[in-house]
Amino acid sequence: MSMVLTEREQRFNELFEQLIDAMTDNDKTDKKRIENILGDIAALLRLSRSVTRLFRNKHEEDMGGGETLCSYDLHIDGEELVYTHRLELSMMSLGKIELYMKRGDPPFDDFEKSKAVLISKTLLTFLCRNRMRNVIRELALFDDSGFRNNRSFMNYVMETSNKGTLGGRAAVNYNLRHFSLVNQQIGRDSGDTVMHRHFMGLEKLIGDRGIATRLGGDNFLCICGAEQLDDVVDYLTETKIVYDDSDGSSVFITTSTGIYVFPEVFVINDPGEVLNNVIAAAKAAQNGGKEHIVYFSEKLLKGREKAMRVQQQFPQALKNGEFQAYYQPKVNVFTGRIVGAEALCRWVKNGKIVQPIDFIPMLEETNDICKLDMFMLERACADIKRWIDEGREGVRVSVNLSRKNMMNADLLEHIMSIINKSGIPHDLIEIELTETTTDVEFKDLKRVVSGLQQEGVCASVDDFGIGYSSLNLIKAIPWNVLKIDRSFLPMKIDDASYVMFKYVVAMAKEMGIECIAEGVETTEQQSVLKETGCSIAQGFLYDKPLSVEEFEKRLEEKRYTL
Ligand code: C2E
Numbered sequence: 034m035s036m037v038l039t040e041r042e043q044r045f046n047e048l049f050e051q052l053i054d055a056m057t058d059n060d061k062t063d064k065k066r067i068e069n070i071l072g073d074i075a076a077l078l079r080l081s082r083s084v085t086r087l088f089r090n091k092h093e094e095d096m097g098g099g100e101t102l103c104s105y106d107l108h109i110d111g112e113e114l115v116y117t118h119r120l121e122l123s124m125m126s127l128g129k130i131e132l133y134m135k136r137g138d139p140p141f142d143d144f145e146k147s148k149a150v151l152i153s154k155t156l157l158t159f160l161c162r163n164r165m166r167n168v169i170r171e172l173a174l175f176d177d178s179g180f181r182n183n184r185s186f187m188n189y190v191m192e193t194s195n196k197g198t199l200g201g202r203a204a205v206n207y208n209l210r211h212f213s214l215v216n217q218q219i220g221r222d223s224g225d226t227v228m229h230r231h232f233m234g235l236e237k238l239i240g241d242r243g244i245a246t247r248l249g250g251d252n253f254l255c256i257c258g259a260e261q262l263d264d265v266v267d268y269l270t271e272t273k274i275v276y277d278d279s280d281g282s283s284v285f286i287t288t289s290t291g292i293y294v295f296p297e298v299f300v301i302n303d304p305g306e307v308l309n310n311v312i313a314a315a316k317a318a319q320n321g322g323k324e325h326i327v328y329f330s331e332k333l334l335k336g337r338e339k340a341m342r343v344q345q346q347f348p349q350a351l352k353n354g355e356f357q358a359y360y361q362p363k364v365n366v367f368t369g370r371i372v373g374a375e376a377l378c379r380w381v382k383n384g385k386i387v388q389p390i391d392f393i394p395m396l397e398e399t400n401d402i403c404k405l406d407m408f409m410l411e412r413a414c415a416d417i418k419r420w421i422d423e424g425r426e427g428v429r430v431s432v433n434l435s436r437k438n439m440m441n442a443d444l445l446e447h448i449m450s451i452i453n454k455s456g457i458p459h460d461l462i463e464i465e466l467t468e469t470t471t472d473v474e475f476k477d478l479k480r481v482v483s484g485l486q487q488e489g490v491c492a493s494v495d496d497f498g499i500g501y502s503s504l505n506l507i508k509a510i511p512w513n514v515l516k517i518d519r520s521f522l523p524m525k526i527d528d529a530s531y532v533m534f535k536y537v538v539a540m541a542k543e544m545g546i547e548c549i550a551e552g553v554e555t556t557e558q559q560s561v562l563k564e565t566g567c568s569i570a571q572g573f574l575y576d577k578p579l580s581v582e583e584f585e586k587r588l589e590e591k592r593y594t595l
C-alpha cells in the first residue's frame with residue numbers, strides 16, 4: 034500500500050532537500066540561500082521566529098557571544114519559545130537553535146513538532162561540522178605564531194598549478210640575515226614585531242598574485258607574480274622596519290634569498306621538486322659569501338646533487354680511512370723555526386686528493402662534520418704521540434672545530450677524553466674555533482673555551498678579521514691565540530690596512546694573546562709581520578699543508594732559511 038503524502042508533507046520534503054543541498058555545497062556555505070529556505074520551512078511549521086547560533090566554545094556561549102548564523106523573524110510581539118536544541122561537537126564547536134511561535138496560536142501538531150525537531154538537529158549538525166572543519170583548516174594552514182605554514186604553500190602551489198596559472202611566476206625562499214643579532218640588539222619582543230611587520234609588508238606587496246608563508250624560524254617561502262619579482266627582490270635586499278611606533282625606532286632587514294622562476298608552461302609533477310629547487314638557490318645564497326640573492330640554475334642543482342653524494346659517501350669513507358690529516362707548519366718569522374702546525378683535512382678518494390672546500394660545507398649541513406672533527410683530533414693526537422715516542426721534539430698542533438660542534442653539550446668532555454686517551458701533554462693541542470654571531474652560541478663558546486683553558490688546552494679564534502669580528506668576543510672569552518685571516522693581512526707596509534693590522538697585533542699582545550698571521554705568501558708580508566711584531570706565520574711562503582711524512586721531514590730540518 035503506497036502512502037499518499039499530504040500537500041504539507043510534500044512541500045516539507047522539497048524544502049528539506051533544498052536545505053540539505055545548500056548546506057552540503059562544499060564550495061561555500063551560502064548563508065542567504067539557507068536563510069531563505071529556512072524562512073519557507075518556518076512558515077510551513079507556523080514559526081514566528083528561529084535563531085541559530087554557533088559558538089567557538091562554552092565560554093563564548095556563556096558570555097552571550099557567538100555568531101548568529103541563520104535567522105527568520107516575523108517580528109511578532111507576543112511570542113513564546115517552543116523548542117530549543119543544543120549541540121556540542123567537541124571543544125571546538127557548539128551550536129544552539131531556538132524556535133518561537135506566536136503566543137495564543139494552537140500548539141504544534143505531531144507533524145509540525147517532529148519536523149521542527151528534525152530540522153533543528155540537521156541544521157545544527159551541519160553547521161557545527163562546517164565550523165569545525167574551518168577551525169581544523171585554520172590550524173592546519175597556520176603556525177603557532179599566525180604565519181601561513183608550509184602546507185599552505187604546498188596547497189597554493191598545487192591549486193595554481195592545476196589551474197595552469199603557475200607558469201612564469203616565482204617561488205622565493207628567504208632567510209632573515211643576522212636575525213639573532215637583531216634580537217640581541219632590540220630584544221625578543223621587538224624582534225617578533227620586526228619579523229611580523231617584515232612579513233606583512235611582503236604579503237601586501239604580493240597581494241593576490243601569490244602567497245607568503247613561513248617554513249619555520251626566520252625562514253620564509255613565498256610565491257609571487259613575474260611582474261612583482263623586481264619589487265620583491267628590492268624588498269628582500271633591504272627594508273627598513275619600524276618596530277616602535279611611539280619613537281619610530283627601526284632596523285634594516287636584509288635577507289639571503291633563493292629564487293626559482295617557474296617555466297612559462299608549467300605543471301607540477303612532484304611538488305617536492307619546487308621546494309628542492311628554491312631551497313637549493315637559498316642555500317647557495319646563504320653559503321655563497323657576498324651574493325645574497327641567488328637564482329636557481331641547473332648548475333646549482335648539480336651542486337646539490339654533489340652535496341648529497343658527499344653526504345652519502347661520508348660514513349663509509351670515514352670507515353675506510355680515506356680522510357687524512359695534512360699539516361701546515363707555523364713558523365717564527367724572526368728565527369725561521371717551526372713552532373707548531375695546523376692539521377687540515379684531506380679526502381683521498383680513488384687516489385685523488387679532495388680539498389676541504391669540496392666536502393666540509395656539505396658535511397656541515399648534516400652535522401657529520403662533528404664526526405670528522407673528532408676523527409681529525411684523534412689523528413693529530415696519535416701523530417703527536419708517535420713523534421714523542423720516536424724522540425722527536427713535539428710541536429703544538431691545532432685542530433679545526435666546526436661551530437656545529439657547539440650544539441653538543443658534552444663537547445668539552447669529548448675533546449678531553451680523546452686527548453687523555455692518547456696520553457699526550459695537553460699543551461700540545463690547540464683547538465681552532467671561528468667567531469660566532471648568536472648569543473646562545475656565544476655562551477657555549479665561552480663555556481667550552483674556558484673549560485679547555487682549565488685543562489691546559491689552547492684555544493684560538495680562527496679567521497679573525499672576516500665576518501663579524503667583535504672586540505667583545507675577544508674580551509669576554511679567554512682565548513690563547515688570535516689567527517688573523519689572510520684577507521686582513523696587508524700586502525706591504527704602506528697598505529691602507531697596515532694601521533689596523535698593527536693595532537690588532539698590539540692589542541692582542543697587550544691582552545696576552547698570541548698572534549699568528551695566516552696565508553703569508555710573500556716576503557713583503559713577512560716584513561710586515563716583523564715590523565708589527567706578529568711573530569708567527571703560516572702560509573705558502575713556508576709550506577703548503579703537507580702529508581704527515583713530508584711534515585716529519587720538515588720537523589727534522591727544524592728551521593726555514595728566511
Ligand atoms: P682554515 O682553518 O682557515 O685553514 C687555512 C686555510 O688556508 C687552509 O686551506 C690552508 O691550506 C690555506 N692556506 C694556508 N696558507 C695559505 C696561503 O699562503 N695562501 C692561501 N691562499 N691559502 C693558504 P684548506 O686546507 O683548503 O682548508 C680550508 C678550510 O677548511 C680551513 O680554513 C678550515 O676552515 C676548513 N677545514 C680544513 N680541515 C678541517 C677540519 O678538519 N675540520 C673543520 N671543521 N674544518 C676544516
Ligand code: MG
Pocket residue numbers: 375433465495
Ligand atoms: Mg683553521
Ligand code: MG
Pocket residue numbers: 495496516518551
Ligand atoms: Mg683560518
